[in-house]
Amino acid sequence: VSVGSFGALYSSDYFRLSALRRKNKALAKLQAEASPAGALSDAKKKKKNKSVAGKRFWSELFYLFRLAGLTKPFSRGARLLAAQFTLLVMKTLVTVRCSKLCVYFLTRAIAQASWKYWVRWIFNFLGWTCAGVVVNSGLKYTESLIELEVRERLTKAVHDKYMRNNRFYSAATARRHDGLDNPDQRIVNNIADYAKKVAHLYGHSFTPVLNFVLSLAEASKDIGLARPLALIAWNSVASILLRAASPSLAPMVSREQALEGDFRRSHGRLLAHAEEVAFLQGAEAEHTLLDASLKAMVDARGWHSLIRVRKDLADQLFKFQGLLAGGFFIHIPFLTSKTMSEAERISAFRSTEELMLRCGNAFSEVILIGRKLDELAGFTHRIMELIIALDLEPLPGSDENGSKGMWEHVRDDAPISFEQVTVCAPDAGGAAPRLLVEGLDLQVLPGESVLVTGPNGCGKTSLFRVLAGLWPPAAGRVSSPLSSLMWLPQKPYLVVGTLRDQVTYPTLLGFDTSSDEAILACLEEAGVGY
Numbered sequence: 071v072s073v074g075s076f077g078a079l080y081s082s083d084y085f086r087l088s089a090l091r092r093k094n095k096a097l098a099k100l101q102a103e104a105s106p107a108g109a110l111s112d113a114k115k116k117k118k119n120k121s122v123a124g125k126r127f128w129s130e131l132f133y134l135f136r137l138a139g140l141t142k143p144f145s146r147g148a149r150l151l152a153a154q155f156t157l158l159v160m161k162t163l164v165t166v167r168c169s170k171l172c173v174y175f176l177t178r179a180i181a182q183a184s185w186k187y188w189v190r191w192i193f194n195f196l197g198w199t200c201a202g203v204v205v206n207s208g209l210k211y212t213e214s215l216i217e218l219e220v221r222e223r224l225t226k227a228v229h230d231k232y233m234r235n236n237r238f239y240s241a242a243t244a245r246r247h248d249g250l251d252n253p254d255q256r257i258v259n260n261i262a263d264y265a266k267k268v269a270h271l272y273g274h275s276f277t278p279v280l281n282f283v284l285s286l287a288e289a290s291k292d293i294g295l296a297r298p299l300a301l302i303a304w305n306s307v308a309s310i311l312l313r314a315a316s317p318s319l320a321p322m323v324s325r326e327q328a329l330e331g332d333f334r335r336s337h338g339r340l341l342a343h344a345e346e347v348a349f350l351q352g353a354e355a356e357h358t359l360l361d362a363s364l365k366a367m368v369d370a371r372g373w374h375s376l377i378r379v380r381k382d383l384a385d386q387l388f389k390f391q392g393l394l395a396g397g398f399f400i401h402i403p404f405l406t407s408k409t410m411s412e413a414e415r416i417s418a419f420r421s422t423e424e425l426m427l428r429c430g431n432a433f434s435e436v437i438l439i440g441r442k443l444d445e446l447a448g449f450t451h452r453i454m455e456l457i458i459a460l461d462l463e464p465l466p467g468s469d470e471n472g473s474k475g476m477w478e479h480v481r482d483d484a485p486i487s488f489e490q491v492t493v494c495a496p497d498a499g500g501a502a503p504r505l506l507v508e509g510l511d512l513q514v515l516p517g518e519s520v521l522v523t524g525p526n527g528c529g530k531t532s533l534f535r536v537l538a539g540l541w542p543p544a545a546g547r548v549s550s551p552l553s554s555l556m557w558l559p560q561k562p563y564l565v566v567g568t569l570r571d572q573v574t575y576p577t578l579l580g581f582d583t584s585s586d587e588a589i590l591a592c593l594e595e596a597g598v599g600y
Contacts, residue, residue: 090369127320127447130454134264137227138220147219154212154273161205162280168198181416213269221265228257228453231460239540252331254338256456260327264449271442278435308388316384322374323448329367336363475543477536482554486514486537491546493532503544506532510546531560 132141139145171194179187232238232253241250340347340356347356475491491510494503506529514520522530535541537550538557565571570579573589593599 127443127450130450131446134224134450134453138223138265138268140220147216147223150212150216150219151272154209154216155276157205157208157212158273158276158280161202161209162277164198164202164205168194168202172198177416181412209273213273216272217265217269220268221262224265224453225257225261228261228457228460231457232257236540237460250456250459252328252335253456255327255331255334256452259330260449260452263327264446264453267442267446267449271439271446275436275439275442278439282436305388316381317377319378319381319444320447320451322377323445324451326367326371326374327448327452329363329370333363333367336360474545475547477539477543477548477550479552480549482551483516484549484551485516486512486551487547487549488512489547489549491536491548492544493529493536493541494544495532496541505544 135141138147140147140151142148172191175187175191175194178184179191232241238253241253336359340360347353480487488510491507491512492505493507493510494505496503506527510533512520522533524530532541534557536543536548538555539550539552563575565575565578567578568580570582570586570589573592574585579585590599
């Protein structure tokens with residue numbers, strides 16, 4: 071009944087989501103035919119997704135490790151890794167030794183009805199349990215510290231790139247699909263998920279490896295190396311066969327995070343333009359857009375859940391076949407042995423079985439680390455996309471942006487100068503830039519007042535963006551005494567902080583009262599003194 075119910079549910083979801091995917095692909099094809107730039111962007115995305123978990127993954131992973139400070143020998147991150155490694159070794163030693171001794175003493179006590187062995191089992195169990203409780207608590211603590219350290223260091227490194235030369239402005243204003251889309255989601259959520267995965271993977275990867283090595287060493291003392299090595303060979307072959315039939319998780323993780331970012335951006339966009347939407351009575355239209363973004367995310371996750379079923383089935387099948395194969399390698403030698411007494415046979419069998427099963431389970435966990443790496447690869451790819459996009463983002467006035475214009479910073483007493491300047495609105499979607507101003511010649515001397523007028527969309531604000539260095543000139547030469555200019559944005563900006571910070575921004579004084587007299591004078595001059 072359970073199998074039938076699961077099969078019916080899986081089949082219904084599979085056919086429903088398959089039909090929906092075919093419909094979405096057909097719609098995307100029509101949109102791509104109507105927009106060649108969009109088709110090119112989608113093709114690049116698909117090409118990237120196919121290589122998410124490829125050879126580049128390891129170089130990207132170690133690059134992020136370097137940014138997080140994990141590769142420096144005496145950094146805090148390296149010290150935390152060393153501390154956790156020590157605790158992992160202690161945990162494995164405690165587990166293996168406790169398992170062998172406790173099983174042996176308890177089995178002998180029951181088989182021989184011996185109070186002596188039972189008391190020894192009690193003392194062993196209590197001693198090893200106390201040690202295990204302390205070690206496990208230490209492991210959880212160090213894992214949380216590693217997660218925080220990776221997140222803090224990596225986020226600060228990305229902040230340095232994100233805030234340098236106003237690159238956050240490009241991410242906020244341009245329609246990008248090259249890693250600068252949804253930067254807030256990548257920085258806040260993806261880095262947090264990456265740090266959590268790294269900390270978890272480090273602890274839960276070394277544990278099965280150490281368990282396997284130590285369990286194998288203990289088991290070989292009783293039964294030799296032939297049987298454990300034969301079991302390992304069998305599990306290796308089974309792993310290769312099952313992994314060939316399992317899907318890769320990295321592209322799915324990357325796609326899910328992208329759709330989560332789009333859904334989050336939809337809500338952020340509504341909050342940013344709440345007044346405009348309310349004036350235009352666009353609540354129903356925005357409701358439809360929010361639900362569409364939610365549906366795209368839910369449908370993708372639903373389809374990926376179906377694909378993950380194959381991965382789960384392969385993983386579970388691998389684990390259970392390992393138990394069955396281990397049974398053959400353990401049971402048969404004891405069934406054929408005629409030299410041991412009944413009590414010795416039971417005690418030796420239980421302790422050996424426990425070690426062999428632990429060894430087999432540990433090896434299975436080692437093999438399944440690949441799945442955890444698959445999920446980590448998705449987050450690694452998302453973060454590296456952002457870092458690469460920030461590193462490749464051209465600086466204002468540089469030749470990297472493909473413009474023929476020049477922008478230069480001149481001395482404070484020099485005039486503002488435009489020489490044959492052409493201004494185009496940049497378009498990151500692949501379309502040709504829109505011409506706004508062409509061949510402008512203008513010089514503004516210090517102390518001179520100039521009023522720029524014109525209809526909406528003619529390039530008035532864009533001209534000031536070029537002057538401020540936010541946009542590169544498409545042609546010509548712009549000279550700006552940037553440090554002597556004060557800019558007033560079209561929308562007022564409220565600083566997170568004190569009134570003192572609001573007046574002195576971008577200088578943040580916090581609760582420093584040394585400049586209060588000058589600040590109060592400025593408020594009086596502006597007519598808002600108190």
